Amino acid sequence: MSEALETSQVLSEVLEDLRRHLLWQEEDGGRFLQMDARLAAEARAMRLPRPPAAVRPVPSAPASPAPVVERPAPARVPPPAPVAAPLVLPNVSAQARPSTGPLPGGERPTLDEIRRELGDCRRCKLCTGRKNIVFGSGNPRAELVFVGEGPGESEDLQGVPFVGAAGQLLTKMIEAMGYRRDDIYICNVVKCRPPSNRNPEPDEVSACEPFLRAQLKAIQPKAIVALGKFAAQTLLRDSTPITRLRGTWREYEGIQLMPTFHPAYLLRQPAEKRKAWEDLQQVMKFFGKPTGQRG
Ligand code: SF4
Known part of the structure:
Protein backbone atom coordinates (compact mmCIF):
# COMPACT_ATOMS: atom_id res chain seq x y z
CA MET A 1 0.00 0.00 0.00
CA MET A 46 -20.10 14.90 4.62
CA ARG A 47 -19.75 12.00 2.30
CA LEU A 48 -16.36 10.61 2.83
CA PRO A 49 -15.11 7.69 0.83
CA ARG A 50 -14.69 4.49 2.72
CA PRO A 51 -11.39 2.75 2.40
CA PRO A 52 -11.39 -0.35 0.21
CA ALA A 53 -12.64 -3.33 2.26
CA ALA A 54 -9.87 -5.49 0.95
CA VAL A 55 -7.28 -3.08 2.23
CA ARG A 56 -8.55 -2.32 5.69
CA PRO A 57 -11.95 -3.38 7.02
CA VAL A 58 -13.63 -0.86 9.30
CA PRO A 59 -15.70 -2.37 12.07
CA SER A 60 -19.28 -1.21 11.96
CA ALA A 61 -19.96 1.44 14.59
CA PRO A 62 -23.31 2.33 16.15
CA ALA A 63 -25.05 5.12 14.34
CA SER A 64 -25.51 7.04 17.51
CA PRO A 65 -23.00 6.24 20.19
CA ALA A 66 -24.43 6.28 23.63
CA PRO A 67 -23.39 9.28 25.70
CA VAL A 68 -20.69 8.56 28.16
CA VAL A 69 -22.19 8.22 31.58
CA GLU A 70 -19.68 8.36 34.31
CA ARG A 71 -20.29 5.64 36.79
CA PRO A 72 -18.38 5.26 40.03
CA ALA A 73 -15.83 2.54 39.80
CA PRO A 74 -16.90 -0.50 41.73
CA ALA A 75 -15.52 -0.26 45.22
CA ARG A 76 -12.63 -2.53 45.84
CA VAL A 77 -13.35 -4.80 48.74
CA PRO A 78 -10.08 -5.75 50.36
CA PRO A 79 -9.77 -9.30 51.56
CA PRO A 80 -10.49 -9.60 55.28
CA ALA A 81 -7.39 -9.07 57.38
CA PRO A 82 -6.42 -11.93 59.63
CA VAL A 83 -7.83 -11.28 63.09
CA ALA A 84 -6.31 -12.56 66.29
CA ALA A 85 -8.63 -14.93 68.07
CA PRO A 86 -10.55 -12.98 70.72
CA LEU A 87 -10.61 -14.07 74.30
CA VAL A 88 -13.45 -15.36 76.39
CA LEU A 89 -13.59 -13.55 79.69
CA PRO A 90 -15.71 -15.15 82.38
CA ASN A 91 -18.81 -13.43 83.72
CA VAL A 92 -18.34 -10.37 81.57
CA SER A 93 -21.23 -7.98 81.15
CA ALA A 94 -22.11 -7.06 77.59
CA GLN A 95 -21.03 -3.49 78.21
CA ALA A 96 -17.62 -4.36 79.55
CA ARG A 97 -16.94 -7.35 77.34
CA PRO A 98 -13.79 -6.60 75.37
CA SER A 99 -14.41 -9.33 72.85
CA THR A 100 -16.31 -12.49 72.24
CA GLY A 101 -15.53 -15.89 70.90
CA PRO A 102 -13.44 -18.71 72.15
CA LEU A 103 -9.75 -19.15 71.94
CA PRO A 104 -8.72 -21.72 69.38
CA GLY A 105 -9.18 -25.17 70.79
CA GLY A 106 -11.23 -23.89 73.71
CA GLU A 107 -8.09 -23.09 75.70
CA ARG A 108 -8.35 -20.66 78.56
CA PRO A 109 -6.51 -17.37 77.99
CA THR A 110 -3.08 -16.83 79.45
CA LEU A 111 -2.17 -13.85 81.60
CA ASP A 112 -0.21 -12.40 78.68
CA GLU A 113 -3.23 -12.69 76.41
CA ILE A 114 -5.47 -11.07 79.01
CA ARG A 115 -2.98 -8.24 79.43
CA ARG A 116 -2.90 -7.71 75.66
CA GLU A 117 -6.69 -7.69 75.61
CA LEU A 118 -6.71 -5.05 78.34
CA GLY A 119 -4.40 -2.93 76.20
CA ASP A 120 -4.37 0.80 76.92
CA CYS A 121 -7.72 0.36 78.59
CA ARG A 122 -10.31 3.18 78.49
CA ARG A 123 -13.26 1.13 79.64
CA CYS A 124 -13.92 3.29 82.69
CA LYS A 125 -13.17 6.80 83.90
CA LEU A 126 -10.26 5.67 86.09
CA CYS A 127 -8.14 5.74 82.94
CA THR A 128 -8.07 9.53 83.01
CA GLY A 129 -5.95 9.91 86.14
CA ARG A 130 -3.72 6.88 86.04
CA LYS A 131 -0.04 6.82 85.26
CA ASN A 132 0.17 3.06 84.80
CA ILE A 133 -2.20 0.16 84.55
CA VAL A 134 -1.38 -2.16 87.46
CA PHE A 135 -2.25 -5.53 86.01
CA GLY A 136 -0.74 -7.90 88.56
CA SER A 137 2.52 -9.60 89.39
CA GLY A 138 3.88 -12.90 90.54
CA ASN A 139 3.78 -16.54 89.58
CA PRO A 140 1.36 -17.21 86.71
CA ARG A 141 0.90 -20.74 88.06
CA ALA A 142 0.60 -19.77 91.71
CA GLU A 143 -1.34 -22.01 94.07
CA LEU A 144 -2.32 -18.91 96.07
CA VAL A 145 -3.54 -15.53 94.79
CA PHE A 146 -4.03 -12.36 96.83
CA VAL A 147 -6.65 -9.96 95.49
CA GLY A 148 -6.76 -6.37 96.68
CA GLU A 149 -8.91 -3.39 95.88
CA GLY A 150 -6.95 -1.09 93.57
CA PRO A 151 -3.58 0.59 93.10
CA GLY A 152 -2.43 3.40 95.38
CA GLU A 153 0.00 6.16 94.52
CA SER A 154 3.18 4.07 94.67
CA GLU A 155 1.59 1.26 92.68
CA ASP A 156 0.35 3.71 90.07
CA LEU A 157 3.84 5.15 89.69
CA GLN A 158 5.56 1.77 89.46
CA GLY A 159 2.86 -0.24 87.71
CA VAL A 160 3.25 -3.00 90.32
CA PRO A 161 0.64 -3.99 92.93
CA PHE A 162 1.23 -3.64 96.67
CA VAL A 163 4.57 -1.83 96.73
CA GLY A 164 3.65 1.04 99.10
CA ALA A 165 3.33 0.90 102.88
CA ALA A 166 0.38 -1.52 102.71
CA GLY A 167 2.34 -3.58 100.21
CA GLN A 168 5.27 -3.85 102.58
CA LEU A 169 2.95 -5.16 105.27
CA LEU A 170 1.45 -7.63 102.81
CA THR A 171 4.94 -8.83 101.88
CA LYS A 172 5.63 -9.50 105.58
CA MET A 173 2.36 -11.40 105.87
CA ILE A 174 3.19 -13.49 102.80
CA GLU A 175 6.67 -14.29 104.09
CA ALA A 176 5.27 -15.15 107.51
CA MET A 177 3.12 -17.71 105.77
CA GLY A 178 6.24 -19.35 104.36
CA TYR A 179 6.02 -17.93 100.83
CA ARG A 180 8.04 -15.46 98.81
CA ARG A 181 6.22 -12.86 96.76
CA ASP A 182 7.43 -14.60 93.61
CA ASP A 183 5.67 -17.78 94.70
CA ILE A 184 2.21 -16.27 94.71
CA TYR A 185 0.28 -13.89 92.47
CA ILE A 186 -1.06 -10.48 93.50
CA CYS A 187 -3.61 -8.35 91.70
CA ASN A 188 -6.51 -5.98 92.32
CA VAL A 189 -10.17 -5.62 91.44
CA VAL A 190 -9.50 -2.39 89.51
CA LYS A 191 -6.27 -1.93 87.61
CA CYS A 192 -6.11 1.87 87.71
CA ARG A 193 -5.70 4.12 90.71
CA PRO A 194 -8.90 5.78 91.92
CA PRO A 195 -8.25 9.52 92.42
CA SER A 196 -7.16 10.43 95.95
CA ASN A 197 -7.37 6.71 96.77
CA ARG A 198 -11.16 6.88 96.96
CA ASN A 199 -13.17 3.68 96.79
CA PRO A 200 -13.78 2.28 93.31
CA GLU A 201 -17.29 3.10 92.11
CA PRO A 202 -19.72 0.39 90.97
CA ASP A 203 -19.35 1.19 87.27
CA GLU A 204 -15.56 1.04 87.59
CA VAL A 205 -15.69 -2.30 89.39
CA SER A 206 -18.05 -3.77 86.83
CA ALA A 207 -15.88 -2.51 83.95
CA CYS A 208 -12.69 -3.96 85.36
CA GLU A 209 -13.66 -7.10 87.24
CA PRO A 210 -13.97 -9.26 84.10
CA PHE A 211 -10.22 -8.97 83.79
CA LEU A 212 -9.75 -10.06 87.40
CA ARG A 213 -12.00 -13.04 86.81
CA ALA A 214 -10.07 -13.86 83.65
CA GLN A 215 -6.79 -13.67 85.58
CA LEU A 216 -8.09 -16.11 88.18
CA LYS A 217 -9.34 -18.41 85.46
CA ALA A 218 -5.92 -18.29 83.79
CA ILE A 219 -3.99 -19.00 86.99
CA GLN A 220 -6.45 -21.48 88.51
CA PRO A 221 -5.04 -21.23 92.03
CA LYS A 222 -6.04 -23.62 94.79
CA ALA A 223 -6.92 -20.73 97.10
CA ILE A 224 -7.57 -17.00 97.02
CA VAL A 225 -7.13 -14.48 99.81
CA ALA A 226 -9.50 -11.56 99.29
CA LEU A 227 -8.01 -8.49 100.93
CA GLY A 228 -10.73 -6.14 102.15
CA LYS A 229 -14.37 -5.68 101.40
CA PHE A 230 -14.12 -4.76 97.72
CA ALA A 231 -12.22 -7.87 96.74
CA ALA A 232 -14.37 -10.16 98.90
CA GLN A 233 -17.72 -8.60 97.98
CA THR A 234 -16.87 -8.42 94.28
CA LEU A 235 -15.69 -11.99 93.94
CA LEU A 236 -18.41 -13.46 96.16
CA ARG A 237 -21.21 -11.19 94.90
CA ASP A 238 -22.03 -10.71 98.56
CA SER A 239 -22.54 -7.35 100.28
CA THR A 240 -21.95 -8.70 103.77
CA PRO A 241 -19.47 -6.45 105.66
CA ILE A 242 -15.89 -7.68 105.70
CA THR A 243 -16.00 -7.85 109.50
CA ARG A 244 -18.47 -10.74 109.10
CA LEU A 245 -17.08 -12.22 105.91
CA ARG A 246 -13.52 -12.57 107.17
CA GLY A 247 -12.19 -15.73 108.70
CA THR A 248 -14.62 -18.13 107.01
CA TRP A 249 -13.82 -20.17 103.94
CA ARG A 250 -16.00 -19.39 100.96
CA GLU A 251 -15.90 -20.67 97.43
CA TYR A 252 -15.30 -18.77 94.22
CA GLU A 253 -15.79 -20.75 91.00
CA GLY A 254 -14.69 -23.93 92.74
CA ILE A 255 -11.68 -22.23 94.37
CA GLN A 256 -11.40 -21.83 98.14
CA LEU A 257 -11.54 -18.15 99.08
CA MET A 258 -10.56 -16.65 102.43
CA PRO A 259 -11.74 -13.08 103.06
CA THR A 260 -9.61 -11.02 105.42
CA PHE A 261 -8.76 -7.42 106.19
CA HIS A 262 -6.91 -5.23 103.71
CA PRO A 263 -3.32 -4.40 104.80
CA ALA A 264 -4.10 -0.66 104.49
CA TYR A 265 -6.86 -1.17 107.09
CA LEU A 266 -4.43 -3.07 109.31
CA LEU A 267 -2.02 -0.12 109.16
CA ARG A 268 -4.80 2.09 110.48
CA GLN A 269 -6.09 -0.54 112.95
CA PRO A 270 -3.03 -2.53 114.10
CA ALA A 271 -5.08 -4.30 116.76
CA GLU A 272 -6.88 -6.14 113.96
CA LYS A 273 -3.65 -7.76 112.73
CA ARG A 274 -4.24 -10.69 115.06
CA LYS A 275 -7.52 -11.53 113.35
CA ALA A 276 -5.91 -11.22 109.93
CA TRP A 277 -3.14 -13.55 111.03
CA GLU A 278 -5.71 -16.10 112.21
CA ASP A 279 -7.31 -15.93 108.77
CA LEU A 280 -3.95 -16.48 107.08
CA GLN A 281 -3.19 -19.39 109.39
CA GLN A 282 -6.27 -21.10 108.05
CA VAL A 283 -4.83 -20.69 104.57
CA MET A 284 -1.54 -22.13 105.75
CA LYS A 285 -3.35 -25.16 107.21
CA PHE A 286 -5.13 -25.60 103.89
CA PHE A 287 -1.77 -25.90 102.19
CA GLY A 288 -0.32 -28.08 104.97
CA LYS A 289 2.10 -25.44 106.18
CA PRO A 290 3.18 -25.19 109.83
CA THR A 291 1.31 -22.39 111.55
CA GLY A 292 3.52 -21.81 114.60
CA GLN A 293 5.58 -18.94 113.19
CA ARG A 294 4.51 -15.31 113.21
CA GLY A 295 6.01 -12.62 110.94
S1 SF4 B 1 -9.78 0.49 86.01
FE1 SF4 B 1 -9.86 -1.29 84.67
S2 SF4 B 1 -11.61 -0.93 83.31
FE2 SF4 B 1 -11.07 1.03 84.23
S3 SF4 B 1 -9.65 1.97 82.75
FE3 SF4 B 1 -8.40 0.89 84.29
S4 SF4 B 1 -8.04 -1.12 83.41
FE4 SF4 B 1 -9.75 -0.20 82.27
Whole structure:
Protein backbone atom coordinates (compact mmCIF):
# COMPACT_ATOMS: atom_id res chain seq x y z
CA MET A 1 0.00 0.00 0.00
CA SER A 2 1.33 3.41 -0.94
CA GLU A 3 2.03 5.96 1.75
CA ALA A 4 -0.46 8.39 0.21
CA LEU A 5 -3.24 5.78 0.27
CA GLU A 6 -2.57 4.89 3.89
CA THR A 7 -2.65 8.57 4.92
CA SER A 8 -5.91 8.99 3.08
CA GLN A 9 -7.47 6.04 4.88
CA VAL A 10 -6.42 7.30 8.31
CA LEU A 11 -7.72 10.78 7.51
CA SER A 12 -10.96 9.30 6.29
CA GLU A 13 -11.47 7.40 9.52
CA VAL A 14 -10.76 10.48 11.61
CA LEU A 15 -13.25 12.56 9.65
CA GLU A 16 -15.87 9.83 9.89
CA ASP A 17 -15.43 9.71 13.67
CA LEU A 18 -15.71 13.47 13.85
CA ARG A 19 -18.89 13.41 11.79
CA ARG A 20 -20.51 10.84 14.06
CA HIS A 21 -19.48 12.77 17.12
CA LEU A 22 -20.92 16.02 15.84
CA LEU A 23 -24.20 14.34 14.93
CA TRP A 24 -24.42 12.81 18.37
CA GLN A 25 -23.80 16.18 19.98
CA GLU A 26 -26.53 17.72 17.87
CA GLU A 27 -29.03 14.97 18.79
CA ASP A 28 -28.14 15.43 22.41
CA GLY A 29 -29.09 19.08 22.20
CA GLY A 30 -25.56 20.29 22.50
CA ARG A 31 -25.57 19.51 26.15
CA PHE A 32 -21.89 18.77 26.15
CA LEU A 33 -20.79 20.90 23.30
CA GLN A 34 -22.51 23.92 21.80
CA MET A 35 -22.04 22.98 18.21
CA ASP A 36 -21.85 25.56 15.52
CA ALA A 37 -24.90 25.14 13.22
CA ARG A 38 -22.86 25.54 10.13
CA LEU A 39 -20.41 22.90 11.27
CA ALA A 40 -23.29 20.54 12.00
CA ALA A 41 -24.73 21.06 8.55
CA GLU A 42 -21.38 20.34 7.01
CA ALA A 43 -21.05 17.24 9.10
CA ARG A 44 -24.42 15.94 7.91
CA ALA A 45 -23.41 16.67 4.32
CA MET A 46 -20.10 14.90 4.62
CA ARG A 47 -19.75 12.00 2.30
CA LEU A 48 -16.36 10.61 2.83
CA PRO A 49 -15.11 7.69 0.83
CA ARG A 50 -14.69 4.49 2.72
CA PRO A 51 -11.39 2.75 2.40
CA PRO A 52 -11.39 -0.35 0.21
CA ALA A 53 -12.64 -3.33 2.26
CA ALA A 54 -9.87 -5.49 0.95
CA VAL A 55 -7.28 -3.08 2.23
CA ARG A 56 -8.55 -2.32 5.69
CA PRO A 57 -11.95 -3.38 7.02
CA VAL A 58 -13.63 -0.86 9.30
CA PRO A 59 -15.70 -2.37 12.07
CA SER A 60 -19.28 -1.21 11.96
CA ALA A 61 -19.96 1.44 14.59
CA PRO A 62 -23.31 2.33 16.15
CA ALA A 63 -25.05 5.12 14.34
CA SER A 64 -25.51 7.04 17.51
CA PRO A 65 -23.00 6.24 20.19
CA ALA A 66 -24.43 6.28 23.63
CA PRO A 67 -23.39 9.28 25.70
CA VAL A 68 -20.69 8.56 28.16
CA VAL A 69 -22.19 8.22 31.58
CA GLU A 70 -19.68 8.36 34.31
CA ARG A 71 -20.29 5.64 36.79
CA PRO A 72 -18.38 5.26 40.03
CA ALA A 73 -15.83 2.54 39.80
CA PRO A 74 -16.90 -0.50 41.73
CA ALA A 75 -15.52 -0.26 45.22
CA ARG A 76 -12.63 -2.53 45.84
CA VAL A 77 -13.35 -4.80 48.74
CA PRO A 78 -10.08 -5.75 50.36
CA PRO A 79 -9.77 -9.30 51.56
CA PRO A 80 -10.49 -9.60 55.28
CA ALA A 81 -7.39 -9.07 57.38
CA PRO A 82 -6.42 -11.93 59.63
CA VAL A 83 -7.83 -11.28 63.09
CA ALA A 84 -6.31 -12.56 66.29
CA ALA A 85 -8.63 -14.93 68.07
CA PRO A 86 -10.55 -12.98 70.72
CA LEU A 87 -10.61 -14.07 74.30
CA VAL A 88 -13.45 -15.36 76.39
CA LEU A 89 -13.59 -13.55 79.69
CA PRO A 90 -15.71 -15.15 82.38
CA ASN A 91 -18.81 -13.43 83.72
CA VAL A 92 -18.34 -10.37 81.57
CA SER A 93 -21.23 -7.98 81.15
CA ALA A 94 -22.11 -7.06 77.59
CA GLN A 95 -21.03 -3.49 78.21
CA ALA A 96 -17.62 -4.36 79.55
CA ARG A 97 -16.94 -7.35 77.34
CA PRO A 98 -13.79 -6.60 75.37
CA SER A 99 -14.41 -9.33 72.85
CA THR A 100 -16.31 -12.49 72.24
CA GLY A 101 -15.53 -15.89 70.90
CA PRO A 102 -13.44 -18.71 72.15
CA LEU A 103 -9.75 -19.15 71.94
CA PRO A 104 -8.72 -21.72 69.38
CA GLY A 105 -9.18 -25.17 70.79
CA GLY A 106 -11.23 -23.89 73.71
CA GLU A 107 -8.09 -23.09 75.70
CA ARG A 108 -8.35 -20.66 78.56
CA PRO A 109 -6.51 -17.37 77.99
CA THR A 110 -3.08 -16.83 79.45
CA LEU A 111 -2.17 -13.85 81.60
CA ASP A 112 -0.21 -12.40 78.68
CA GLU A 113 -3.23 -12.69 76.41
CA ILE A 114 -5.47 -11.07 79.01
CA ARG A 115 -2.98 -8.24 79.43
CA ARG A 116 -2.90 -7.71 75.66
CA GLU A 117 -6.69 -7.69 75.61
CA LEU A 118 -6.71 -5.05 78.34
CA GLY A 119 -4.40 -2.93 76.20
CA ASP A 120 -4.37 0.80 76.92
CA CYS A 121 -7.72 0.36 78.59
CA ARG A 122 -10.31 3.18 78.49
CA ARG A 123 -13.26 1.13 79.64
CA CYS A 124 -13.92 3.29 82.69
CA LYS A 125 -13.17 6.80 83.90
CA LEU A 126 -10.26 5.67 86.09
CA CYS A 127 -8.14 5.74 82.94
CA THR A 128 -8.07 9.53 83.01
CA GLY A 129 -5.95 9.91 86.14
CA ARG A 130 -3.72 6.88 86.04
CA LYS A 131 -0.04 6.82 85.26
CA ASN A 132 0.17 3.06 84.80
CA ILE A 133 -2.20 0.16 84.55
CA VAL A 134 -1.38 -2.16 87.46
CA PHE A 135 -2.25 -5.53 86.01
CA GLY A 136 -0.74 -7.90 88.56
CA SER A 137 2.52 -9.60 89.39
CA GLY A 138 3.88 -12.90 90.54
CA ASN A 139 3.78 -16.54 89.58
CA PRO A 140 1.36 -17.21 86.71
CA ARG A 141 0.90 -20.74 88.06
CA ALA A 142 0.60 -19.77 91.71
CA GLU A 143 -1.34 -22.01 94.07
CA LEU A 144 -2.32 -18.91 96.07
CA VAL A 145 -3.54 -15.53 94.79
CA PHE A 146 -4.03 -12.36 96.83
CA VAL A 147 -6.65 -9.96 95.49
CA GLY A 148 -6.76 -6.37 96.68
CA GLU A 149 -8.91 -3.39 95.88
CA GLY A 150 -6.95 -1.09 93.57
CA PRO A 151 -3.58 0.59 93.10
CA GLY A 152 -2.43 3.40 95.38
CA GLU A 153 0.00 6.16 94.52
CA SER A 154 3.18 4.07 94.67
CA GLU A 155 1.59 1.26 92.68
CA ASP A 156 0.35 3.71 90.07
CA LEU A 157 3.84 5.15 89.69
CA GLN A 158 5.56 1.77 89.46
CA GLY A 159 2.86 -0.24 87.71
CA VAL A 160 3.25 -3.00 90.32
CA PRO A 161 0.64 -3.99 92.93
CA PHE A 162 1.23 -3.64 96.67
CA VAL A 163 4.57 -1.83 96.73
CA GLY A 164 3.65 1.04 99.10
CA ALA A 165 3.33 0.90 102.88
CA ALA A 166 0.38 -1.52 102.71
CA GLY A 167 2.34 -3.58 100.21
CA GLN A 168 5.27 -3.85 102.58
CA LEU A 169 2.95 -5.16 105.27
CA LEU A 170 1.45 -7.63 102.81
CA THR A 171 4.94 -8.83 101.88
CA LYS A 172 5.63 -9.50 105.58
CA MET A 173 2.36 -11.40 105.87
CA ILE A 174 3.19 -13.49 102.80
CA GLU A 175 6.67 -14.29 104.09
CA ALA A 176 5.27 -15.15 107.51
CA MET A 177 3.12 -17.71 105.77
CA GLY A 178 6.24 -19.35 104.36
CA TYR A 179 6.02 -17.93 100.83
CA ARG A 180 8.04 -15.46 98.81
CA ARG A 181 6.22 -12.86 96.76
CA ASP A 182 7.43 -14.60 93.61
CA ASP A 183 5.67 -17.78 94.70
CA ILE A 184 2.21 -16.27 94.71
CA TYR A 185 0.28 -13.89 92.47
CA ILE A 186 -1.06 -10.48 93.50
CA CYS A 187 -3.61 -8.35 91.70
CA ASN A 188 -6.51 -5.98 92.32
CA VAL A 189 -10.17 -5.62 91.44
CA VAL A 190 -9.50 -2.39 89.51
CA LYS A 191 -6.27 -1.93 87.61
CA CYS A 192 -6.11 1.87 87.71
CA ARG A 193 -5.70 4.12 90.71
CA PRO A 194 -8.90 5.78 91.92
CA PRO A 195 -8.25 9.52 92.42
CA SER A 196 -7.16 10.43 95.95
CA ASN A 197 -7.37 6.71 96.77
CA ARG A 198 -11.16 6.88 96.96
CA ASN A 199 -13.17 3.68 96.79
CA PRO A 200 -13.78 2.28 93.31
CA GLU A 201 -17.29 3.10 92.11
CA PRO A 202 -19.72 0.39 90.97
CA ASP A 203 -19.35 1.19 87.27
CA GLU A 204 -15.56 1.04 87.59
CA VAL A 205 -15.69 -2.30 89.39
CA SER A 206 -18.05 -3.77 86.83
CA ALA A 207 -15.88 -2.51 83.95
CA CYS A 208 -12.69 -3.96 85.36
CA GLU A 209 -13.66 -7.10 87.24
CA PRO A 210 -13.97 -9.26 84.10
CA PHE A 211 -10.22 -8.97 83.79
CA LEU A 212 -9.75 -10.06 87.40
CA ARG A 213 -12.00 -13.04 86.81
CA ALA A 214 -10.07 -13.86 83.65
CA GLN A 215 -6.79 -13.67 85.58
CA LEU A 216 -8.09 -16.11 88.18
CA LYS A 217 -9.34 -18.41 85.46
CA ALA A 218 -5.92 -18.29 83.79
CA ILE A 219 -3.99 -19.00 86.99
CA GLN A 220 -6.45 -21.48 88.51
CA PRO A 221 -5.04 -21.23 92.03
CA LYS A 222 -6.04 -23.62 94.79
CA ALA A 223 -6.92 -20.73 97.10
CA ILE A 224 -7.57 -17.00 97.02
CA VAL A 225 -7.13 -14.48 99.81
CA ALA A 226 -9.50 -11.56 99.29
CA LEU A 227 -8.01 -8.49 100.93
CA GLY A 228 -10.73 -6.14 102.15
CA LYS A 229 -14.37 -5.68 101.40
CA PHE A 230 -14.12 -4.76 97.72
CA ALA A 231 -12.22 -7.87 96.74
CA ALA A 232 -14.37 -10.16 98.90
CA GLN A 233 -17.72 -8.60 97.98
CA THR A 234 -16.87 -8.42 94.28
CA LEU A 235 -15.69 -11.99 93.94
CA LEU A 236 -18.41 -13.46 96.16
CA ARG A 237 -21.21 -11.19 94.90
CA ASP A 238 -22.03 -10.71 98.56
CA SER A 239 -22.54 -7.35 100.28
CA THR A 240 -21.95 -8.70 103.77
CA PRO A 241 -19.47 -6.45 105.66
CA ILE A 242 -15.89 -7.68 105.70
CA THR A 243 -16.00 -7.85 109.50
CA ARG A 244 -18.47 -10.74 109.10
CA LEU A 245 -17.08 -12.22 105.91
CA ARG A 246 -13.52 -12.57 107.17
CA GLY A 247 -12.19 -15.73 108.70
CA THR A 248 -14.62 -18.13 107.01
CA TRP A 249 -13.82 -20.17 103.94
CA ARG A 250 -16.00 -19.39 100.96
CA GLU A 251 -15.90 -20.67 97.43
CA TYR A 252 -15.30 -18.77 94.22
CA GLU A 253 -15.79 -20.75 91.00
CA GLY A 254 -14.69 -23.93 92.74
CA ILE A 255 -11.68 -22.23 94.37
CA GLN A 256 -11.40 -21.83 98.14
CA LEU A 257 -11.54 -18.15 99.08
CA MET A 258 -10.56 -16.65 102.43
CA PRO A 259 -11.74 -13.08 103.06
CA THR A 260 -9.61 -11.02 105.42
CA PHE A 261 -8.76 -7.42 106.19
CA HIS A 262 -6.91 -5.23 103.71
CA PRO A 263 -3.32 -4.40 104.80
CA ALA A 264 -4.10 -0.66 104.49
CA TYR A 265 -6.86 -1.17 107.09
CA LEU A 266 -4.43 -3.07 109.31
CA LEU A 267 -2.02 -0.12 109.16
CA ARG A 268 -4.80 2.09 110.48
CA GLN A 269 -6.09 -0.54 112.95
CA PRO A 270 -3.03 -2.53 114.10
CA ALA A 271 -5.08 -4.30 116.76
CA GLU A 272 -6.88 -6.14 113.96
CA LYS A 273 -3.65 -7.76 112.73
CA ARG A 274 -4.24 -10.69 115.06
CA LYS A 275 -7.52 -11.53 113.35
CA ALA A 276 -5.91 -11.22 109.93
CA TRP A 277 -3.14 -13.55 111.03
CA GLU A 278 -5.71 -16.10 112.21
CA ASP A 279 -7.31 -15.93 108.77
CA LEU A 280 -3.95 -16.48 107.08
CA GLN A 281 -3.19 -19.39 109.39
CA GLN A 282 -6.27 -21.10 108.05
CA VAL A 283 -4.83 -20.69 104.57
CA MET A 284 -1.54 -22.13 105.75
CA LYS A 285 -3.35 -25.16 107.21
CA PHE A 286 -5.13 -25.60 103.89
CA PHE A 287 -1.77 -25.90 102.19
CA GLY A 288 -0.32 -28.08 104.97
CA LYS A 289 2.10 -25.44 106.18
CA PRO A 290 3.18 -25.19 109.83
CA THR A 291 1.31 -22.39 111.55
CA GLY A 292 3.52 -21.81 114.60
CA GLN A 293 5.58 -18.94 113.19
CA ARG A 294 4.51 -15.31 113.21
CA GLY A 295 6.01 -12.62 110.94
S1 SF4 B 1 -9.78 0.49 86.01
FE1 SF4 B 1 -9.86 -1.29 84.67
S2 SF4 B 1 -11.61 -0.93 83.31
FE2 SF4 B 1 -11.07 1.03 84.23
S3 SF4 B 1 -9.65 1.97 82.75
FE3 SF4 B 1 -8.40 0.89 84.29
S4 SF4 B 1 -8.04 -1.12 83.41
FE4 SF4 B 1 -9.75 -0.20 82.27
